[in-house]
Amino acid sequence: MDLLGDAFVEMFEFFLGRDSDVWSITARTTLICLISTIISSFLGIFIGFLLALIPFRGRSTFVAFANAGMGMPPVVAGLVVAVLLWRTGPLGSLGLMYTPIGMVISQCVIAVPLVAAITIGSVMSLPPAMHLQIRSMGANTVQTVLLLAYEVRLGLLIAVMAGFGAAISEVGAAMMVGGNLASETRVLTTATVQLVGQGEFGKALGYGLMLLLLVLFVAIALTSIQSKARKR
Amino acid sequence: MKKITQMIEMSDISVVRGGREVLHVPSFSLKANETVAILGPNGSGKSTFLLVASLLLKPTQGEISYFGKAIKNSNRTPFRRMTALAFQEPLLLDRSVSDNLKIALRLKRPDLKDLDKITGDWLEKLKIQHLAKVLPHQLSGGELQRASLARVFAVEPEMVFLDEPFAGIDEIDRPSLSGDVKALIKESGAASLLVTHDISEAVLLAKRLVILSDGKVIQEGDVGDVIAKPISSKIAKLLGHSVFAAEEFSRLFQIDRPTGNFTEVAVPMSGIKAVPSNEGLGKIVRLEVSVKGLVAVIEIGNQQFHTEVDYGDATFSDWTAGNRVDIDIDYSRIIWLSE
Numbered sequence: 174m175d176l177l178g179d180a181f182v183e184m185f186e187f188f189l190g191r192d193s194d195v196w197s198i199t200a201r202t203t204l205i206c207l208i209s210t211i212i213s214s215f216l217g218i219f220i221g222f223l224l225a226l227i228p229f230r231g232r233s234t235f236v237a238f239a240n241a242g243m244g245m246p247p248v249v250a251g252l253v254v255a256v257l258l259w260r261t262g263p264l265g266s267l268g269l270m271y272t273p274i275g276m277v278i279s280q281c282v283i284a285v286p287l288v289a290a291i292t293i294g295s296v297m298s299l300p301p302a303m304h305l306q307i308r309s310m311g312a313n314t315v316q317t318v319l320l321l322a323y324e325v326r327l328g329l330l331i332a333v334m335a336g337f338g339a340a341i342s343e344v345g346a347a348m349m350v351g352g353n354l355a356s357e358t359r360v361l362t363t364a365t366v367q368l369v370g371q372g373e374f375g376k377a378l379g380y381g382l383m384l385l386l387l388v389l390f391v392a393i394a395l396t397s398i399q400s401k402a403r404k405r
Numbered sequence: 406m407k408k409i410t411q412m413i414e415m416s417d418i419s420v421v422r423g424g425r426e427v428l429h430v431p432s433f434s435l436k437a438n439e440t441v442a443i444l445g446p447n448g449s450g451k452s453t454f455l456l457v458a459s460l461l462l463k464p465t466q467g468e469i470s471y472f473g474k475a476i477k478n479s480n481r482t483p484f485r486r487m488t489a490l491a492f493q494e495p496l497l498l499d500r501s502v503s504d505n506l507k508i509a510l511r512l513k514r515p516d517l518k519d520l521d522k523i524t525g526d527w528l529e530k531l532k533i534q535h536l537a538k539v540l541p542h543q544l545s546g547g548e549l550q551r552a553s554l555a556r557v558f559a560v561e562p563e564m565v566f567l568d569e570p571f572a573g574i575d576e577i578d579r580p581s582l583s584g585d586v587k588a589l590i591k592e593s594g595a596a597s598l599l600v601t602h603d604i605s606e607a608v609l610l611a612k613r614l615v616i617l618s619d620g621k622v623i624q625e626g627d628v629g630d631v632i633a634k635p636i637s638s639k640i641a642k643l644l645g646h647s648v649f650a651a652e653e654f655s656r657l658f659q660i661d662r663p664t665g666n667f668t669e670v671a672v673p674m675s676g677i678k679a680v681p682s683n684e685g686l687g688k689i690v691r692l693e694v695s696v697k698g699l700v701a702v703i704e705i706g707n708q709q710f711h712t713e714v715d716y717g718d719a720t721f722s723d724w725t726a727g728n729r730v731d732i733d734i735d736y737s738r739i740i741w742l743s744e
Contacts (some may be wrong), residue, residue: 221727305461308494309566310556311486311512320508 176374183375184382194364197343199383202341205273209280210337217285217336220386221292226304226383236293243276244287247279247339251346254279258350271352276360279346284336292333295328296321327399334395341388361387410437411473411562412596413458418467422454426465428453428620435564440466440597442607442628445617448548451600452568454617458598459484459566462596469519472563486513489562495553495567497541502533502552505541506559513560527559528552531585547578558589565590565597571606580690583609604632604644607704638742641671644696647710651741657686657706658729658734667741672710676738679712679730681723687730703730 185228187195224236231272256262258278269275303324307317344362351358353367361384367379413435415599420428428450435441435458445451448559457469460481469476471484482733497505506524510517517523528534531551541549549571557565570586573578587610590597599610607614607628614631616624624636637642638648654670655662679687679701690702690709699714701724 230664300494302492302494305456305488305494306492307498308461309459309485309488309490310509310560311482313482316512385634 175232180326181376182372183373184378187376187379188382190216194359194381195383197356198359198364198380201273201358202362203387206280206337207274207359209277209284210333210341212277213281213284213288213336213340214333216281216287217332218292218322220289221332222296222321224289225296225317226321227294236290239286239290239293242292243290245283245286246345247283247343248345248349250282251279251343251349253347255281255349256349261402270350271354272360273351276347277357279350280340280343283343283346284339286340288332288336291328291332292325295325295332298328299324301307307367315354330395330399334392336396337391341384408449411435411478412437412439412471413598414468414470414473415458416468418457418464418469420450420457420462421465426620428457429466429621430454430457433458433622434514435596435598437596438594440599440611441615441618442611443614443615444601444604444607444643446602447616448619450620451602451617453567453620455490455568455598455600458489459488459564461490487563489513489560489564490548490566491553491557491568491570493572494547495546497543497544497549497552497556499541501540502544502555503537505548505552506556509560510597511554513562519634520644523559525659527555528591530558531555536671539641544657547571547575547582550574550582551585554586554589558593558726561593562595565595565596566592567599569601569603570599571675573604586610588656608632610744612729616643618643635671635740635741635742638671641669641740641742644673646671646673646740647712648675648742649708649710653706653708657708658732660736661739665741666743669742671740672734672743673738673740675712676735677710678715678733680715680733681728682731683729685729685731687732689724689726689728689730691726692724701730703732705732 220239224232224239254275255270257264258267258275260267261272263288269278299321304317304321307320308359312320344360344366347360348363348366352365353359361380365377365380365384368380411434411581413433415430415433418430419426419430443454443515444664449638453462457464460469471487474480476484489604498508501507502634503524506527509731524535525537528537531554533548533551533555536544536548541552544552551572551587554570571583574582583606597610599606601607611628614628615622615628616631618639626627631670632644635644635646641648649670651662651667651670654660687703687705690704692714693700693702695711700711701714703710
């Protein structure tokens with residue numbers, strides 16, 4: 174009981190501004206996650222539309238890969254990216270290991286299949302002849318995709334939210350590829366893990382709460398867009 | 406300058422899916438101001454035909470030309486902008502009815518001004534001006550199809566493709582909507598291709614009829630000619646005719662069989678009538694609802710046929726299963742069919 178009580182007291186002290194790191198870590202977490210969410214949203218939605226609309230041999234295999242990617246353990250994604258970016262790895266010369274860019278790459282590897290799979294599901298839930306109807310109206314390929322994207326806008330919002338959620342909450346890949354370097358690659362999840370390891374539960378709770386507030390803020394923003402779209 | 410009268414020409418068209426040829430059309434043409442109906446049972450390839458003709462599906466082989474110009478990958482979209490299509494299920498975008506029309510207008514005629522007025526005029530023509538701001542999910546089936554048809558005709562297409570446009574419409578809306586579509590086709594001057602499984606829609610809207618079965622054209626010609634002279638019992642049945650075995654038909658109705666190898670007889674529904682009578686030769690098997698309304702299945706000898714339920718002097722209870730009927734045949738409408 175003492176442990177929990179002390180932890181909460183420590184958390185409040187932490188929020189009263191006695192830990193100067195929290196704001197810089199939160200800002201870094203937000204920036205890295207936003208960049209990886211934007212990149213994975215564009216890539217995932219593009220791949221999703223491609224797989225949903227263009228019939229080709231082996232398409233179902235790719236769709237199965239995208240669906241399997243939804244359940245991919247982040248630590249495996251991190252491992253693969255770490256091997257690729259490692260000093261002696263195929264992309265080692267780029268020097269991206271233990272950098273925020275490396276963390277963005279690993280988060281994208283986790284989020285892209287998720288966004289793609291939700292996009293595929295959304296586009297495929299439309300009447301099968303919808304894209305033919307739009308085509309028959311004289312739309313070219315870009316116009317067709319844009320009109321279809323509007324039709325599945327709620328699904329795409331969910332895909333983006335899921336991508337953001339996956340990016341911000343993962344810790345294994347961030348730890349492995351980012352290395353949790355202070356002032357460089359430390360983000361809220363890796364900082365929380367480190368603090369728990371050090372027995373600083375109050376601070377860890379504070380970081381955890383900050384992470385939750387961040388997720389909540391983004392979720393509220395996206396949900397309000399979603400509600401407006403639904404009310405139309 | 407020579408005026409182009411052929412809107413669409415298709416030659417040696419074949420569509421293969423999963424190793425099976427689902428459509429084979431040696432040749433087809435659609436002329437200016439002409440309405441052609443494609444009639445066939447489910448799975449006969451009607452919709453595939455429509456998709457190929459409207460450039461939404463590339464055939465496995467064959468050539469298509471619009472206005473005498475060969476269709477290539479590079480000119481599909483510009484040519485598609487000269488056409489408009491309504492599917493059986495009205496597929497409106499998830500926006501207001503007027504926005505649906507405006508988007509179609511912007512896509513097909515980007516230079517057009519005063520979209521509000523044009524949209525309003527077309528909604529009025531289709532009698533749905535009060536639904537301009539309404540979203541598709543708030544519309545009834547009939548309203549949806551009217552909105553879809555408004556979108557088709559608003560862009561003033563050179564060619565109109567209609568895939569079973571009245572299939573989902575109830576019996577109350579259907580006569581008025583089909584009448585409006587006939588008037589719109591005439592007024593627009595567009596060449597039209599109509600896909601249907603209902604011969605009455607073909608009779609109402611089309612001049613020429615193409616009958617498909619298993620992906621192949623099995624008869625083609627003027628609507629009246631095809632109805633009067635179907636070349637097989639399969640086509641006769643598709644046209645709603647009653648079909649009998651020739652030998653038994655001759656015996657039952659004491660009609661001499663003409664010279665030739667005639668094995669079956671077809672009689673259009675309007676050429677055979679049943680009248681309730683206790684002494685009648687026929688027996689009512691059951692009543693059914695068909696595209697023609699309430700019809701009775703009548704049994705005579707080993708043969709069965711459909712006839713419209715005509716009350717005349719009879720009452721509803723006279724049309725009960727098991728009751729006897731007299732059969733009255735218009736001999737001039739009998740069609741003898743060989744194998």
